[in-house]
Amino acid sequence: MPRPNILLISVDQWRGDAFSGAGHPVVMTPYLDQWAATGTRFSRAYSATPTCIPARAALLLGQSQERHGRVGYRDGVPWDYPTTLAGELTAGGYRTQAVGKMHVYPERNPMGFQDVALHDGFLHFARRNHRDLTEVDDYLAWLREETGDPTADYADHGIDCNSVVARPWPREERLHPTNWVVSRSIEFLREHTAGRGEGGGDGGGGEGGEGAEEQPFFLMASFHRPHPPYDPPAWAFEQYVHQPMPEPPVGDWAEEMWGAHASTAADAPVARYDARTLQRARAGYYGHMSHIDQQINRLLEELTSLGLREDTVVCLVADHGELMGDHHLFRKSLPYEGSARIPFLLSTPEQLGGRRGQVRGDAVVELRDVMPTLLECAGLPVPDSVDGRSVLPLHRGEPVPDGWRPWLHGEHTHIGGDVHYLTDGREKYVWRSGDGAEQLFDLAADPTELHDLARAATPANQERVALWRGRTAEALDGRPEGFVKDGALVAGVPVGALIPSVADTC
Template sequence: MKDRPNVLLICADHWAAAYLGVAGNTAIQTPGLNELSLCGTRFTNAYSECPVCIPARRTLMTGQTPRSHGDRIFNDTLTMPDVITLAQTFRDHGYQADAVGKLHVHPQRDRIGFDSVLLDDEGRPQWGVQDDYDIYLGDIGYAGRQFDHGLSNNQYYYRPWHLPEETHATNWAARNMARIIKRRDPTKPAFWYLGFRAPHPPLVPPQSYLDLYRDLDIDEPYMGEWARDTESLPFAITAVRSRMNLYSPKQFVGAKRAFYALCTQIDHQIRYLIGTLRLEGLLDNTIICFTSDHGDMLGHHGMVAKRVFYEASANVPIILLGTRDNPPLPEGSVDDRLIGLQDVMPTMECRANASWPGSTGVLIIKEC
């Protein structure tokens, strides 16, 4: 039992497939994910079936399409469908399953099959829940201060993080995942899920990460010819584009720097976790998968955020690293097969143990 591989699934928020150095983006700094890609497999045609937070995460955690699990719009009061989740499947087969960070389920303290959850759900006090990140800030003397930056969760204004860098939600999540890895049950294999809330706005990276981009040229958004004819655009697209009109071109370049800074911060924390696995003697026997719930238009075609089925919104990164003795494909492989978030659950199950019942879905990897 203890020789079966561990699984670390990492999900960012708003991270498009193109926002990786290894994908050809010369403006963004992602050394850790570049190296992970060169040691594993990067999937270039992976898509979020419904590119908005809650439906995408329900697909990731159930292996079901939005049509099947019941949310195709963003229903934040919808409970998880009565199905066996990814976490519960691992537990049913002898794994210890722990989660840190953003789950985005209702009710908030629903563990959706995990043994434990350290929750960072961006506050959301409307549901009457104080999440674990809020509790942490209170314990160290910053009670109720995570939003002192004064910025919105859905706008593209930016500023540096207002508290010490170690208190940032990204660092908190990685640090607690490292602690869980170190405190694992040595008699069981482990399934670890880490949900980073960034680079989802508010755009508040630590100053040290903003400084990394101070003197770098930032790639300009692209504009399709169809998008230039504003008079003929559908109302839905016009409505999405209206959010972009809040910012001058110079302001938006700054916002993009802040967005990329949040990505680099996550990248560095993933490197920290890889180091933790290595020091614990677990790296060679741990399957690692990095993905995102959806992307962010970041000005492309005059739009920001998600909810639209264009590449920057729907095309997500999936990077898969197998164990030393069971790699999915040769190191540094680039796979262009069409896949979706619904494929992550059966793939994780299959790579961990191909004999499990229910592990015969549409797999990312042809053979386990």
Template sequence: MSAPAPNVLFISVDQWPGYLMGCAGHPVIETPTLDRLAEVGTRYTRCYSEVPICIPARRSMMTGSSARVHGDRDFQPALAMPDMPTLAQCFRDGGYQAFATGKLHVYPPRDRIGFDDVMLAEEGRGQLGGPDDYEIFLADAGRAGKQFLHGMSNNEYSWRPWHLPEDTHVTNWTTTTAARMIKRRDPTRPAFWHVSYTHPHPPLAPLASYIERYRNRTIDDPIMAEWARDPASLPFVLRAVQSYWPHLPPEQLADMRRAFYALCTHIDHQIRILIGTLREEKVLNDTILCFVSDHGDMLGDDGLYAKRLMYEGSANVPFILVDRKNGGRVPAGAANDRLVGLQDIMPTLLDLAGLPVPETCDGLSAIGTEKRDIFYGECLSSERASRMVHDGRYKLIWYPAGNRFQLFDLQEDPREEINLSGSPEASERLAALKRALLDRLYGSDEAWVKDGELVGVDEPEDKVADNRQLSGQRGLHYPPIPPEDPSIAVGSW
């Protein structure tokens, strides 16, 4: 007699770098829950967000496909999900009940993308449609529209403690709502639960108690490679990022990191409530656990902030996988360095659950025998584009604007401080990775190739960003904010 189908708890976070966990060796961050999951499961150290931007990254997770297939490498808020099987629909087709809590970042926002039901928290995007379930909760609690009265922007790096009662924080709401969904499951069928936390993505407004626990800690200093010290010598894309986010002096930058770490530790502790709920409901041993982020954040490294870059801080993400008890397919305490991406999440979870993987997936199961030799990453299609190929040790980053290259040996230089692209000793490796990159370009990128060579495009003139919207600053959300053109990307640099 075969074992009953396992449940699946798929937890995602927003903007959490892969190195920012105790189990990854970080000297400051407290992540006891994730550390324990890594002890009983496998941590994938070379997991990347193929397109390190919120919407494209989530399309990869939910379709099991790369941007070449799902159609977004830019951030298109009005782009509907492609007509292809989704992760949730595949589980439902396999007899599962499927529920989601938190952020989906799809259009229209109430599109359930295959889930039976979704309790939505969309970071204040009421202008795209709704209703948003978290905002309904705040209204019921007598706090209608007040979630952003802390004054912190959703895309900047000021911080302050959360301004409302602790139980109204979106991290707490997401956990409580997800735990209720677990308790309200149909006991006659297996369940797929997707719990999507909106933090540590700004706004940086953590609970005061979590700020306090980091107050006296010595915070790790940001990376500042020699190649990053002269802004005028940087590729256009990096100059644009450095000019968009203001430079934070050391003390303010350390405090900003404290606030970011506080948001992470808060989530880590809340995950314990989900695990405790599974345990008390007697289903923990029959549940597969998966933890991943959509992308990372540079957090001031090399004078850079946020995502949209191919450096480790932005593109490398945490991915921890735990099999059901005695499942036997995911080794305990392992650190697996195979090249994986967010497009691999869907085929991996379907594989673990014993469900078929649709042909539309071009991702690979992270527990399967087939592995990739090269991981390809891409971001944006304008003059701010960057492309990346990674062979497991060496990473090549290409900036088409100015036809600029950076080559890093991540085995010897994990902090990406030494650009080897001009080194004679690395010339063969550089040439091989350029060929690998050429083989993977498509669409409008082909205009940046001439006679089989990468030629890029001329760098545009530097411009000072006219950031009058303060990068997506939110205001009072009651009465509800008016609708607007959904194709306008709020908060983009």
């Protein structure tokens, strides 16, 4: 059986609930909804470490944060990992290409890909190496060539990559970073297909070094959006800016847990914005999604026109979500659903036996599961370094496999300590290591986490809290930070963005 091609679509900061086909009250994603109907949407997918850098480690390495060592956001730490998703596929005979955001260090680290067309989108780190100021961004060089302006920059409009300020993209839509990711991806597909037709190339090794006529590809199309800056094309921004939107959910615990903040700073993680600012931010965010929806359709249509669609595994995930005002919180890193829950969609060629139009919410899946899934699709062994599990059995409609994780442990460094969470998809427990504050949510009955059951002193609630507290101590026992002593959680432990025992090898 010929090995399938693989297309991995990565979107940045896309909430797990933000599909019109999943019942979202505002955003319109008709093409993604249509594509999701050809495969499986995993409705209980999470990012264990919900910011860009540690989440991408899970995606590219197939590892838990305990293994890859990144438990928070820290730039400038080398990615010296010997085994990667792209590296395994390259060694297995795949032609491998990444387009768009990598967010690794050094910036041009290929992470096993044979070629990378880079656009990280994060201001100073994205434009140039921050140590020697050499240009590293391929999109920026292309933008300057296309516009004929040697000083052109994607930040010329003045809004930055972590604020709620929103405005339409000021240039032609074809020059938008979202379009560039798809255009470069299409260039790769056309060139690869033409090479197959000519019978050239050496196949890149693996399985006897077959010729390029039979060589499959692995393409990662990695979008920087819907992450800020909120600068979608005008049509996408305008279709939401005057649309009525429900108020963000605010839990009865919000002020007690994170303080009665009244910040109006443009990049505040905890804020109370006026209605107009919030409306424009949401219009920019959802506008990015509608724009990406159409551009992904453009990419999938190209797969079809090149005769590749039926032979290609397509997987879409996000590194994390966006709180967008839930509980007066913005951006990511926290364990609440808007931040930690992510999209995870998978469609496969017929020979892999996947179901169509399936929604699986009976198992918690995570970014670390992408690598073993795609390697199994390719017929390649899963390295011992991988902690994740292939979701192919779930995609085929089989029962949850024996030994599947009963719950997921996630964490992220935060002000005053680490914030940990455990979830089985039905309940979620949160523990803040700095002061020992804890929360419990019934996700089945309260999906927007309005009511903290840990605040209710009923025997049943306190029994559930104690159960999850014990599971958290079990998950953290033996960690070098000293979160657990004599089997109990210990508050007040100082932490960093790397686990100390593995920081030197990250």
